[in-house]
Amino acid sequence: MTTTTKSPAARARSSTIVWKLAMALTGLVFVAYVLLHMYGNLKVFAGQASFDGYAEHLREIGQPILPHAGLLWIIRVVLLVSVAVHATAAYKLWARARGARPQRYVVQKAVQASWSSRTMRWGGTALLLFIVFHILNFTTRTVTPGGDSDSPYQRLVNAFQPEQWWVAVIYLAAMVALAMHLRHGVFSAAQTLGLTGTVEKQRRWNLLGYALATVVAGGFALVPLSVLFGIVD
Amino acid sequence: MRLTLKIWRQPDAATKGSMHTYEVDDVSEDMSFLEMLDVLNEQLNTNGEEPVAFDSDCREGICGMCGLMINGKAHGPEVTTTCQLHMRSFKDGDTITIEPWRAEAFPVIKDLCVDRGSFDRMIQAGGYVSVNTGAAPDAHSTPVPKPHADRAFDAATCIGCGACVAACPNASASLFLGAKITHLGELPQGQAERDTRVLGMVAQHDEEGFGGCTNIGECAAACPKEIPLDVISQLNKDLRTALRHA
Amino acid sequence: MTDHQTRPGSGDAEGYFLEGTPVADTKAPAGPIAERWTKHQFDNRLVNPANRRKLSVIVVGTGLAGGAAAATMGEQGYEVKSFFYQDSPRRAHSIAAQGGINAAKNYKGDGDSVYRLFYDTVKGGDYRSRESNVYRLAEVSANIIDQCVAQGVPFAREYGGLLDNRSFGGVQVSRTFYARGQTGQQLLIGAYQALERQVAAGTVTTYSRHEMLELIVVDGTARGIIARDLVTGEIETHLADVVVLASGGYGNVFFLSTNAMGSNVTASWRAHRKGAYMANPCYTQIHPTCIPVSGSHQSKLTLMSESLRNDGRIWVPKNAADCDKDPREIPEEDRDYYLERIYPSFGNLVPRDIASRQAKNMCDEGRGVGPEVEGVRRGVYLDFADAIQRMGRPAVEAKYGNLFDMYARITGEDPYETPMRIYPAVHYVMGGLWVDYDLQSSIKGLFVAGEANFSDHGANRLGASALMQGLADGYFVLPNTIRDYLADGPFEKIDESHPAVAEARRSVEERINRFLSINGTRSVDSYHRELGNIMWEFCGMERTEDGLKKAIDLIRTLRADFWNNVKVLGAADTLNQSLERAGRVADFMELGELMCIDALNRRESCGGHFRAESQTEDGEALRHDDEYAYVAAWEFVPDTSESADGGPADARMGMPILHKEDLVYEFVEMKQRSYK
Ligand SMILES: Cc1cc2nc3c(=O)[nH]c(=O)nc-3n(C[C@H](O)[C@H](O)[C@H](O)COP(=O)(O)OP(=O)(O)OC[C@H]3O[C@@H](n4cnc5c(N)ncnc54)[C@H](O)[C@@H]3O)c2cc1C
Ligand code: HEM
Ligand code: HEM
């Protein structure tokens, strides 16, 4: 046992639970973002004009109070900070967990833990890698398999052409990771925020996790799938 | 029945340990798991080999002294304490792997015995009501609504065995901690110190080297007293409230 | 060793003991019984708060008695050291108590009062306890509940939010407070938390996994203990101004009992060997409803609540030939509902001792049921078939479900389908170190609390009264009586080089080395089992002159063999559980002999002690108040002659000296029990 001179309140302020709170809050930011983003993506089915118009509209919101693409930048900053906080907390807790059990079991079996709860860290890491790739792909347009275009709609359609089926596979794989991350993440965030005080509430948050995971991952997946199968071109 | 046991042996805290294999015969299904180990020890003693050290006291599932990782599960395959596990849960010819609780905050003392002093230190950090002997008002001066009394009781059934820590992939003691926060937090007597209690106990939890909870839920599944996961939710909520007040 | 007059003892135990001068409780107050404790507290001197910090207290044990005492004295500002052999104070054996705790609160308004609790306890103890002590116990019982509730002990409550009570152990008022089936656990956690609060405050230091192995007595006064750190094996000396033993009961002398595996007599016995009198050691309580032994590997017995007897019917087959049959196939006319037959008015609800004794009689006749263990079937049926038919299975489930589950888990049988099997088991000891009204033993500066003292229960304890006594002693009595003793301080400082300290330490080290060097062929447990069999057979539920004499011979032989043939492996300087047990078993063997001598001497049946030679015509217990209305306080005498049995010098016992303390009843009239 180490001794410290900091007060319990000060120590509690930097405790594992507080890091988890930060994760829960940033996690909820992500949930909100992916919901909106998914909704936006579905505009693909309304045709090129609608989708491109939507992309442009995003950049005009708030004008003239905000400069062009002002809101977008606000979102970007919030997301960037959130990712930084979320990932830092995740890796901090991960390192701590390793330190908390330096000697592993020869045999250990999970009784209750769901697959998704035990893969949050690897799943999250996969998502992080995906986001980097995704931004290089669509936002900075550094990596543009299938060809670049000034139309966001066109960029999408180009990316998921069957010739480079692997791009779609990466996206779809990421959606599986996202679904699992959300499935457990929604419940976990509620538990961390102290919203799951009864068995009934726990059940409800768990259901919400399943629902959100299905809706979000399913909704996202429609786009690459539709392009792949030529429904959208 | 006849069993093969793979048991962690470690002479003391400072020396490295390893798994050893033993055979036991004539195990009856009415034996408790610990009685089966007693038989092994009697056999080892006869052969001039030092018996395996393991903890137990009440052997009734209430003192929390016993606790082994049996085939990768805390307290073995049933939802009960190791002392209340019976050999009926195994079959002839089985190989059983037996390990001590593993956690930085539960160092191994010898063989299957660990030091759980970290739990006591967490209680010292606030897991009590400060009332001096003789200073109490009449017991009926504060009625406690039954639902609160019942929830407090359910949380208070924790026996401090440490299975929650042993089973948690993060080696977190959040279930134990949440149980005490909920027990005292549900009662009017626990209100005055509600904030300082949670701040102190959470700080101590981390200081002891337990991992952080990521809501995996293995702990509640392993808990022989079936302490529900919602005590961790309560813990998180109480900490948030306390930090706001602090 | 003894400077007082002794003469050879007479009676059944002639030749086994000497009789010394009577002993008196010199602290016992006089006057109206209801005012004694108040007045005594006032008369006891105070210690200035500024001086308390300079006065040190050692408390051995963290059960209800020790935990409460250490916490309270810590709060008051003394420097307290607390010792226990488990890894945490919360694990003391008190944790296992299920049923409840009595208190004269009269919350039910059913006519309870301090006086009634006092009266019931004296009567329940079969008129072998002290009136002043029992009255005090009843008096402080109410404060205990207040204290525990304030600590956050979650007692059962009614819908209105107030505390619930039930009636327990055959008394006619509802005065038992409970917390589902784990009252002991909840009360102990309360005391434990109070204790840990003092650890945080710096007034109490806890010594986990430490076993007291010797008492340090300097010029007739207790000044400390020698303890072994069970992890490192280090022998430590701890000095203090006063020593409290709250080390629990010694039921494990029977090997199989409902006590925790580690419960032992060592702390008490070491003190006894240093001059503390042991009172009424033969008074043992045997509980009728335990789960029977399932085989020779059995390590302990599990109690099931006595409430089962309210609805279950107890029987054995009429013919020994039916004993291995499926009980459901034995027709009604071939069953013997023996309690209903012998005690038509009380039936299955006769007191614990009677139910226990009759079950043993049935099995001894060869009509026991269940598996044969060492040639005898030890079990009787407790049948709920009628109850299930009468109340319906759901009602039985609601009432007894958790007990049925526990039974099913341990035995693998479904009690809803086949009758349960039960058998009596040793549960509690009323005997213990002799103490005066202040709970001070016959050694100055040594106080004893909880089950370790000879207590307030006389020859038999009422259900739910042990928890009450432990907490009364710890929270309310000791802190008020020790202060009178400590008011004499500051005491002369002693250091570790004092000859008495060095001698105590050396004897502990030698004993440990001896255990490790015998290197014989038998394990410690095998001796313990054999001792247990002897005690159960001859000093259990029914005792006879011949049996007890035989037991004494057997124990002496066993002890001699132990010291020559025990095998303790491992080293002294690490955790060594065989070594720990060896010390405990060696002490149990000496205690066992004293218990038999005490039982032999007491040629009367009282409370839990049934002497076959003292019964009424129809086989009921018969007390002899004219001859035995006394506390038997035994003084240890070492055998300094050459060893007769080959054992080492410190395992030899001379004839113990009996000091009688006469019991005087001013308020309650002595009556014979009858349950026919
Ligand atoms: C199964 C069961 C159920 C019971 N139910 C009830 C009930 O419902 N109601 C009731 O009133 N009573 C009940 N009793 C009786 C009651 O539980 C005990 O009498 C009581 O708890 C004893 O408390 P104690 O404080 O004296 O000692 P214990 O709780 O036995 O504590 C002994 C302490 O001494 C320590 N110790 C012992 N030896 C040494 C040593 N040599 N060195 C260092 N430390 C040592 C131990 O570590 C422990 O901390 C029950 C008993 C049993 C067995
Ligand atoms: C940047 C890469 C990411 C990493 C490394 C990561 C990792 C983690 C980890 C380890 C957890 C805690 C696991 C647990 O509670 O069981 C977690 C929680 C969570 N994550 Fe992520 N994640 C990442 C990205 C995301 C994304 C993109 C989203 C949303 C779309 C998200 C949403 C959540 C939510 C809602 C939680 C629950 C918060 C809580 O447990 O309190 N995460 N993440
Ligand atoms: C099949 C799934 C997805 C598709 C088809 C898709 C498509 C797109 C497209 C076309 C853009 C560019 C929009 C624009 O520049 O106007 C974009 C931006 C972005 N997407 Fe996705 N996306 C998917 C999934 C995700 C997921 C799961 C995340 C996060 C967890 C995510 C995070 C982002 C981010 C952060 C941006 C950058 C926004 C900005 O700063 O401009 N996307 N996405």
Ligand code: SF4
């Ligand atoms: S919460 Fe459950 S598993 Fe954890 S210490 Fe308490 S009883 Fe054991």
Ligand code: F3S
């Ligand atoms: S298993 Fe561990 S992660 Fe939390 S929910 Fe239980 S403490």
Ligand code: FES
């Ligand atoms: S030995 Fe007490 S809980 Fe298992």
